[in-house]
Amino acid sequence: MLQLNVKNETARLRAVVLGTATSNGPTPTLEEAYDPKSLEHIKAGTYPVERDMVNEMEAFNKVFQKYDVKVFRPEIIQDYNQIFTRDIGFVIDDKFIKANILPDRDRELDAIHEVLDQINPQNIISAPEEVHFEGGDVMLWNDYVFIGTYKRPDYKSHITARTNKEGVEFIRDLFPNKKVLSFDLVKSKVEPRDNALHLDCCFQPVGLDKAIIYKGGFYDEAEYSELVKIFGMENLFHIEREEMYHMFSNVFSISPDVVVSEKNFTRLNQWLRNNNFTVEEIPYAEIAKQEGLLRCSTLPLIRD
């Protein structure tokens, strides 16, 4: 049995699900794209190829081996995108919450039954159909749960809005002792630079008291200011629109002082080193073309 335990984004990682790029399928058609960055690369003829993405995920896997983290991989579904395992479910404390994910992606959850079979069924939670959330929008910070959402009435018309207000309420009811804060995110179907697909595309804590943040990802400045109040301006690394497009906020913490990052994120990696983090740099620029990066590719099961 797996004793699930996740309470924040940075405590020492012991077990994780890492997605897979094997049998990712052919380049999607323009109609099949469900995020604007993939759309941009399909149009430009620069959509990533499977071999490159498999190599990038292997580099990520090697870092986990180096730190002795137990890694689970999904069972392969033929010709199906299973890279972004973050979104299909998430652990809060000792509960595994199955996400009600975008219908285009709903087969991804079946592929981690090896993991689900090792969890006490009493600790596995499913939500009613109208409750939407994806793990990229759910971020744990000890007593807090931060949730990215889209609150405006045209929610249904945005394929990039994945967590609704019912999703926020569901988590709030499930964890009455946590302070649940929600953040309305900017969305665009056609311009990835104006699309915070999930909360982890514009914000993520690192270390014990720091965070990476893109102010322009927040629709409501007052909600951005709540994070400034919690972390303190001096502890925030602010990224620019182009850096959010490259997914600077989507690095991944193995511990409070070890962060896995993309090798081209020079400005961020320097800031991390200046703040005494060990930065494990790997190539991930091909996978980044699908509007997801390192946090998106992982589903932590056990942290200290």
Ligand SMILES: NC(=O)NCCC[C@H](N)C(=O)O
């Ligand atoms: N947590 C994340 O931001 N996940 C990235 C998911 C990218 C994928 N192309 C999607 O649109 O679902």
